[in-house]
Amino acid sequence: MKFLSLYMFLFISIISIPALAQDKIELSVSTIDNKNIEISELYKKGPVLINFWALWCEPCKVEMRSLKILYEKYKDKGFTILGINQDSPKSVSKVRSYLSSQKIKFPIAIDPNSQLLQKFNGQSIPYSLLINEEGKIVYKSIGYLPGDEIKLEKEIQKLLEGKQ
Amino acid sequence: MILIIQKVIFAQSVVPSASNLLRYGDGERIFGTLKLKQKYFENLTDVRVSFPQSFTVGFRMLYDDPPEVGETFRGISRRYIEYNNANIYLRAGNSSALFGRGLALNLFENRGLAYDTWMDGVQLKYSPDFFNVTLLGGTIDYRDSVSITRHEIYKLRGGNFEFQPFDEILFGISYIYAEGKIPQGSVNSGIPPKNIKAEIPEFYFSLNLNKLSVYLDWSRKWTNLIENKISSTGWALYGAVSYLGEGYGVTLDYKNYSFDILDPYGRDDLSRPTRMLPFQNPPIVQKEHSYTLLTRALHEVNFNDEVGLQLDAFYALNDNTTLNFNTSFSSIHDRYELNGFTFNRIKRAGNFLPSFDKEFFPYYEVFLEGEHYYDISSAVRLAAAFRQYTFFNEFSFDKSSTVTSSFVIPVQIQNVFSGNYSLTFQSEHERVSEEFNGTTDKFFNHLITIINSFYSNLTATIRFEYTTSDKDVSGRKNWLSGEIGYRLMQSHVITASYGKERGGLACSNGVCRYIQPFEGFRLAILSQI
Numbered sequence: 096m097k098f099l100s101l102y103m104f105l106f107i108s109i110i111s112i113p114a115l116a117q118d119k120i121e122l123s124v125s126t127i128d129n130k131n132i133e134i135s136e137l138y139k140k141g142p143v144l145i146n147f148w149a150l151w152c153e154p155c156k157v158e159m160r161s162l163k164i165l166y167e168k169y170k171d172k173g174f175t176i177l178g179i180n181q182d183s184p185k186s187v188s189k190v191r192s193y194l195s196s197q198k199i200k201f202p203i204a205i206d207p208n209s210q211l212l213q214k215f216n217g218q219s220i221p222y223s224l225l226i227n228e229e230g231k232i233v234y235k236s237i238g239y240l241p242g243d244e245i246k247l248e249k250e251i252q253k254l255l256e257g258k259q
Numbered sequence: 260m261i262l263i264i265q266k267v268i269f270a271q272s273v274v275p276s277a278s279n280l281l282r283y284g285d286g287e288r289i290f291g292t293l294k295l296k297q298k299y300f301e302n303l304t305d306v307r308v309s310f311p312q313s314f315t316v317g318f319r320m321l322y323d324d325p326p327e328v329g330e331t332f333r334g335i336s337r338r339y340i341e342y343n344n345a346n347i348y349l350r351a352g353n354s355s356a357l358f359g360r361g362l363a364l365n366l367f368e369n370r371g372l373a374y375d376t377w378m379d380g381v382q383l384k385y386s387p388d389f390f391n392v393t394l395l396g397g398t399i400d401y402r403d404s405v406s407i408t409r410h411e412i413y414k415l416r417g418g419n420f421e422f423q424p425f426d427e428i429l430f431g432i433s434y435i436y437a438e439g440k441i442p443q444g445s446v447n448s449g450i451p452p453k454n455i456k457a458e459i460p461e462f463y464f465s466l467n468l469n470k471l472s473v474y475l476d477w478s479r480k481w482t483n484l485i486e487n488k489i490s491s492t493g494w495a496l497y498g499a500v501s502y503l504g505e506g507y508g509v510t511l512d513y514k515n516y517s518f519d520i521l522d523p524y525g526r527d528d529l530s531r532p533t534r535m536l537p538f539q540n541p542p543i544v545q546k547e548h549s550y551t552l553l554t555r556a557l558h559e560v561n562f563n564d565e566v567g568l569q570l571d572a573f574y575a576l577n578d579n580t581t582l583n584f585n586t587s588f589s590s591i592h593d594r595y596e597l598n599g600f601t602f603n604r605i606k607r608a609g610n611f612l613p614s615f616d617k618e619f620f621p622y623y624e625v626f627l628e629g630e631h632y633y634d635i636s637s638a639v640r641l642a643a644a645f646r647q648y649t650f651f652n653e654f655s656f657d658k659s660s661t662v663t664s665s666f667v668i669p670v671q672i673q674n675v676f677s678g679n680y681s682l683t684f685q686s687e688h689e690r691v692s693e694e695f696n697g698t699t700d701k702f703f704n705h706l707i708t709i710i711n712s713f714y715s716n717l718t719a720t721i722r723f724e725y726t727t728s729d730k731d732v733s734g735r736k737n738w739l740s741g742e743i744g745y746r747l748m749q750s751h752v753i754t755a756s757y758g759k760e761r762g763g764l765a766c767s768n769g770v771c772r773y774i775q776p777f778e779g780f781r782l783a784i785l786s787q788i
Contacts, residue, residue, distance in 0.1 A: 128426070128467055129423065129426050129427065129429060129465070129467050130426055150547075151547045151548070151549055152549065153549045157636055157638065157673070160632060160635070160636070161635050161636055164635060183361075183367070183542075183767075187360075188472075188474060188499035188501055188510045188512055188542075189501075189508075189510045189571050189573075191472060191501055191503060191508060191510075192501050192503060192507075192508025192509060192510045192571065192572070192573050193508065193573050194508070195503035195504070195506070195507065195508040195573070196506055196507050196508050196573030196574060196575045196581055197573075197575065197581065198506065198575070198578075207357055208355045208356070208357045208365070208366075208367055209355070209367075210355065213305070214307070215276075215787075216276050216277060216278035216305055216307060216787050216788060217278070217787055218278050218280055218305075218785060218787060219752075219785060219787075222787065234749065235749040235750055235787070236749060237746065237749075237750065237751075237752050237785065237787055238746065238752060240681070240712045240715045240716070240718065240746070241636045241637075241673065241675040241681035241712055241715070242636075242675065242678050242679070242681065242712070242714070242715035243715050244635060244636065245678050245715075246715065
């Protein structure tokens with residue numbers, strides 16, 4: 096009972112932590128093309144969306160399509176996307192093939208053991224985090240439901256307007 | 260008090276983040292006429308606290324009592340301290356790890372399957388521009404996912420060196436040394452555990468050109484049984500070639516897993532100490548499906564004795580239409596002939612490729628899916644999959660076999676009516692045939708899922724499954740369930756469901772577990788903060 100009480104305390108504490116209580120994001124990732132990317136280099140230029148996804152996750156692929164459209168629409172204004180693939184070693188070879196067929200041009204990092212997902216306390220995918228030019232998370236989305244892209248676009252526009 | 264704690268935390272620029280998963284279920288497990296009450300309560304809290312000077316402390320509090328799968332646990336199940344700055348990453352405590360494609364080492368967790376090979380120890384990584392060095396050492400307390408009361412304990416030491424002279428080329432070498440204690444027989448059998456020492460070196464190479472990528476990974480495993488003074492040697496090879504063009508990509512994967520080729524007596528002994536060890540987990544070289552009826556596996560990958568190929572291709576007909584074709588084919592290497600009470604191994608010429616002959620337990624699969632978007636997120640998906648697995652009874656003189664074939668047609672229509680409402684309709688139809696000694700048992704399964712989504716926050720789902728099979732373990736012919744999901748703010752998802760769930764054999768990363776049928780209420784609250 097004591098343990099359960101402690102748990103309830105911890106649970107309420109977590110719920111009441113401000114949803115976006117994160118420090119400046121510092122992250123170095125290796126892309127699917129064996130290139131290293133510092134995320135700080137990306138957000139210095141404009142808003143960055145980090146999107147965790149996998150080939151086996153059908154909502155991720157639906158979301159990926161709308162992300163591609165948003166990227167094409169706003170990339171010239173400084174917006175970029177960093178996709179972080181969560182496929183395990185068994186299917187990571189197919190990821191490049193999928194990206195090529197979908198003509199996805201934004202960088203994709205691989206995270207076969209979910210180490211990066213854990214850094215952001217992710218337990219399920221798709222999981223998206225929008226980062227402003229100061230490197231702070233300003234918007235999050237767990238899962239994907241049709242219409243999410245409309246909310247996300249509004250957040251991107253807000254950040255881009257603030258940049259001007 | 261909570262607010263005070265938070266104020267103190269933020270004032271010192273110490274940044275906490277957390278995720279919480281609460282799962283509760285109350286219902287029954289049904290096996291034919293037998294109904295067993297089942298109640299579970301699980302609360303899992305992962306907390307990370309980042310300090311200045313690149314330090315992070317994290318822990319997992321787990322209250323799993325009574326558990327849905329696995330063992331009862333109350334307390335801190337994970338804790339670690341991490342230092343990550345410039346080229347150096349140091350972590351002490353619990354951690355996962357992956358070398359290459361996992362032929363020598365792949366430490367991961369899948370809670371749904373009660374599979375966890377995370378290590379408790381130290382991991383150091385040094386990554387300047389042209390190379391990476393990783394050293395690790397620790398202990399794995401592994402509970403078998405099929406029989407979770409079996410504990411295997413391994414002391415692990417290892418290292419990995421990756422050299423990347425150019426962006427396009429990478430060479431990797433790994434070495435793992437493990438000492439393990441492997442229980443024999445059932446928990447109360449009184450048979451002492453086997454002590455083993457294992458050495459696993461690995462070499463891999465990766466070439467990533469603009470259009471072509473090649474990956475090759477080879478590993479060898481020596482296992483020494485200390486008490487018996489016996490040693491066993493096995494090896495594994497994995498390769499992948501991908502070619503990319505404008506609007507298409509093709510990948511060919513190859514596996515040749517020979518970690519522990521044994522006759523049928525040895526092969527069926529899951530507690531044998533010479534088999535592939537649980538901290539290894541190579542690619543399965545089969546498609547991982549997202550359609551429900553296709554996720555119920557016909558074939559479990561045998562990492563100790565299996566050779567196979569997979570071809571996967573994506574092709575975009577235009578900006579809105581994509582095709583995905585996948586085919587995979589696997590079998591064991593050699594066949595065995597019963598000679599009295601022992602088996603003679605008959606080597607197969609060309610056993611580096613799979614065989615369709617029934618004596619080699621062939622499994623093959625052909626999958627084709629077309630996806631067409633007629634709006635930003637409104638789409639139609641149509642797929643067809645054929646799978647066939649042959650189980651050969653080597654103990655019978657009449658060379659009997661069971662051939663299970665499955666043909667599945669999934670259809671999904673997802674339509675966004677407005678920014679406030681969308682509807683997804685999914686139908687999966689499966690025809691199954693089981694042939695044994697000239698007799699054929701045929702039945703079909705049909706699953707319908709309807710998902711209503713309101714304001715991108717609220718979902719209402721209905722699932723209905725029907726079968727004509729008389730052999731389902733639950734004794735049922737139909738299963739109906741409903742689910743309500745609500746996304747609260749940006750960080751919380753609440754899901755409640757009620758009804759009957761069929762269960763089945765679920766696999767991930769080559770790890771399989773039978774998910775039992777369930778009838779009752781489930782609640783899940785997920786928070787990622």
